[in-house]
Amino acid sequence: MDPDVLALAADCAGLGVWQIFPATGTWLCSPLSKKLLGIGKQDDPAALLSREDRKRSTEAIERAMRVGEYRFEFRSGDRWFSAIGRVVRSRRAPASIVGTLQDVTAQKLALEERELRLGEVAHDLLSPLTAIRLGVHVVRQDRKEAPAMLSRIDSLITTVERIVSELLDCSRSRLSEPEQAEVALADVCRSVVAEAAIVHPNRQIVLDAKDDTVGEWDAERLGQVVRNLIENALQHGSPDTPVEVTLTDSGDRAVLSVTNRGPPVPDELRAHLFEPFRPRSSKRKGVGLGLYIVKRIVEAHGGSLELSSGKAKTAFRVTLPKGRPAVQSAPWKEGSRSRR
Numbered sequence: 001m002d003p004d005v006l007a008l009a010a011d012c013a014g015l016g017v018w019q020i021f022p023a024t025g026t027w028l029c030s031p032l033s034k035k036l037l038g039i040g041k042q043d044d045p046a047a048l049l050s051r052e053d054r055k056r057s058t059e060a061i062e063r064a065m066r067v068g069e070y071r072f073e074f075r076s077g078d079r080w081f082s083a084i085g086r087v088v089r090s091r092r093a094p095a096s097i098v099g100t101l102q103d104v105t106a107q108k109l110a111l112e113e114r115e116l117r118l119g120e121v122a123h124d125l126l127s128p129l130t131a132i133r134l135g136v137h138v139v140r141q142d143r144k145e146a147p148a149m150l151s152r153i154d155s156l157i158t159t160v161e162r163i164v165s166e167l168l169d170c171s172r173s174r175l176s177e178p179e180q181a182e183v184a185l186a187d188v189c190r191s192v193v194a195e196a197a198i199v200h201p202n203r204q205i206v207l208d209a210k211d212d213t214v215g216e217w218d219a220e221r222l223g224q225v226v227r228n229l230i231e232n233a234l235q236h237g238s239p240d241t242p243v244e245v246t247l248t249d250s251g252d253r254a255v256l257s258v259t260n261r262g263p264p265v266p267d268e269l270r271a272h273l274f275e276p277f278r279p280r281s282s283k284r285k286g287v288g289l290g291l292y293i294v295k296r297i298v299e300a301h302g303g304s305l306e307l308s309s310g311k312a313k314t315a316f317r318v319t320l321p322k323g324r325p326a327v328q329s330a331p332w333k334e335g336s337r338s339r340r
Helices: 003-012 031-037 051-067 105-141 146-171 185-199 219-236 290-300
Strands: 016-021 026-029 069-076 079-088 096-103 181-184 205-209 214-217 243-249 253-261 304-309 313-321
Touching: 016 031, 016 079, 026 031, 031 096, 051 069, 051 079, 051 096, 079 105, 105 146, 181 185, 181 219, 185 205, 185 214, 185 219, 185 243, 185 253, 214 219, 214 313, 219 243, 219 253, 219 290, 219 313, 290 304, 290 313
Parallel strands: 205 243
Antiparallel strands: 016 026, 016 096, 069 079, 079 096, 181 214, 243 253, 253 313, 304 313
């Protein structure tokens, strides 16, 4: 194939083309490569490299001449680039390395963000586990303090279980479809509210199921939706006010609302509220996956999730079609199901 055609194809894919001549150290770049790097037509690409990167580039060239493949990743300003190439040998011309240049800044930032979040999760797990270990030591040494400390340990174990449960739910939000059958959504709500009342005996949770709404849904996963929304409302709502769960029938759809009184959701958090590892406040009890999981399950049922938050109250509104959705987004792994 014509080399010019190949270069044009690479340009169409957003990849710059370059060629290095190891014998002279010459580095030739296509116009798109120079555009990606932010340099002029006459500028030397090597001038962008730091002293350390120049050393690494030289090592990559030497390695490529031995094994035939060139790989080099470097940073220029606030952008990250990846250069991948192959050695070309010819009797008529000196050996060179030809390859492509790609801006990988987005991938780098995503990786850094993931690593940061994993570090936060590890910290969230380590903190209560350390406290549990210290608590066990206190119980062994002081019997008088044992009852109070055992109660504290039980609370810490609940925190760890919540974090692990959220992580497991997130890991399952990938592949399979909802296992749908005829479900009375009011019964699901009653069951979840009863469970929440046991776990939170000092909080008031009010259920208003006006209609006996029946549809083709996955009962276990919708129970998870109700459970996560109630937990979210209990965590962020004022402790002296009730959490209100309302279910209504609007013909071909069911509408579920979970409302709490208290401070509104800050504007800076609303755009990222349903993203994974995005806790609403520093007073978190999980790792910021609850609302993300809710959104995934609701969308898998062909439904929608909306937020309204003002000075008086915050409400999450779930709308679900009663029939099976035409296209399902398959948000959890088949056969990997658990109930919290």
